[in-house]
Amino acid sequence: MIITGDDVDGISTLKASLHHTFEMKDLGSLSYFLDLEVISSDDGIYLSQTKYAFDLLARVGITNSRTESTSLEPNLVGGLVYLTVTRPDFAYPFHVLIQFLLAPRTTHYAAVLRILRYIKGTLFHGLYFSAHSSLSLQAYSDADWAGDPTDRRSTTGYCLFLGDALISWRAKKQTFTARSSTEAEYRALADTTAEVISVRWLLADLGAPQSSPTDVLCDNRSAIQIAHNDVFHERTKHIEIDCHFVRQRILIDAIRLIAVGTLDQTADIFTKAHHPTRFQTLLSKLKLVSLAPT
Template identity: 65%
Template sequence: MDVKNAFLNETLSEEVYMKPPPGTSSPPHKVCLLRRALYGLKQAPRAWFATFSSTITQLGFTSSPHDTALFTRHTPQGIVLLLLYVDDMIITGNDPQAISDLQHYLSQHFEMKDLGSLNYFLGLEVSRRSDGYLLSQTKYASDLLARSGITDSNTASTSLDPNVHLTPYNGVPLEDVSLYRQLVGSLIYLTVTRPDIAYAVHIVSQFMAAPRTIHFTAVLRILRYIKGTLGHGLQFSSQSSLVLSGYSDADWAGDPTDRRFTTGYCFYLGDSLISWRSKKQSVVSRSSTESEYRALADTTAELLWLRWLLADMGVPQQGTTLLYCDNRSAIQISHNDVSMSVQSTSKMIVTSFVIIS
């Protein structure tokens, strides 16, 4: 569903004045006192969310403390969930009557537009299949290819050339960096449904300030890879279990410039991928054990948030969540099988130990 003119529904609590718009007749040296929010006003988004939140909580919905834009309501027949993004929302659940009541209730308080079944949301395409759902960004990716001008280029089998190591110094500086930044920004959003390009996009996004020709070539290779895999996306099976599991990893001084390590993790709900990340660590680790342990700390933080969010959505996890790591020393430390003294270990590692434990 969509709320028409959402920001015009809020009454402002602050005094805000504006010049009379052109073409209107008003006394000289007079200004207008705004009683309601307008688009472009910095207070408008917050005022709209406060109004919507207050309205929907009167129907018995509760805002999740782990994602305030997620509202849930438990009924005798099941649960209803509403996810809000500015003036767009997704409503789902297993109580059809409660969903219908919610739609009617919202229509009484706001000017609503029912867009029907979920097929498209914020650039994401939702396709129903016999065995579940496919979440993709095919149209978004096609538009990105057209904007980059490589629709007639050959495809690439991988998103990165394994023989090329990007640094800030190789190549010639680009005369116009705007296209590079636009393409990388679009690629970052494309990773919402394309975890297979997450690492490659993570690499090229490090050179946004001063990109060079070799970096632009790497971006074009990612785009050529996308051209050959336009139909890729996230598959959510209707037969999948709802058990959460995670995987954590880190490379070995992978950045050729500063030798910092890269953290990578992913989480599955059953056999459906729901969360992933590729990010350079903020400090230089002195061993693979230290880097793997830092990665475990970041992964554990995401794990806790996912467990809390799933519980809010009516999918509580029973027992502990399996978290896989391929570094024996890091696993032993997390089990407290290795003595760790504050004197011999940095505060960062001790903090990570507390998070994982």
């Protein structure tokens, strides 16, 4: 059991009560749990899965293999599911690879090896949560229109930040084939809005309610215009439910749509493969840090 909070006396009383009822041992401050490594300081908390990643490498015997500068190839990507808990740079590779699990081929195995080599070069990457970060929520929403060459379905990507801390992200193939980039972007916007609403509710329950609308940054101006327009044209009727859902959240000041340039679209890392330079730029926007042991 993990006990958290700032009420020292309350925590002591709870531990004494639990110890009286159950056989238990106080292991002190959290440092390792479910393959998650936790380093705490007065400035914040660092989460990583270094040991878990190293064990994966040892299992396949590539601890001395060469490394890679990016986790994926432009035309074929792969990923490892549990590492996405602290490694958002694996979200899109895992999203693609999982589609081939029932009938993998040699190329998919090669993709996995590439990812493992990338892991070897980034073992100490993890998420950092600053104790001095603001509690203002912000989101990025993006889509890669018809990016899958097998069925031409689009990929939704979004990420949410609480202050400077990345707290939620996703890469997901859309259910239906979008007939335009605007449709793909709007479906992504609806998914992002749903996640924002859920996180706003959670923050309110935790005593950190959002006093202003959550900024949702989108790089498709047509999608933003549709969200603010209560007249649905023929070309938007097939996504009318999503349109109403997003617009209603705008009207109640839950979200506020903001246009962002494609180069500044942080969620782009969750929708497609990128070459090393662009990949590293996007990675820096996610605020991943590398903290090697001292």
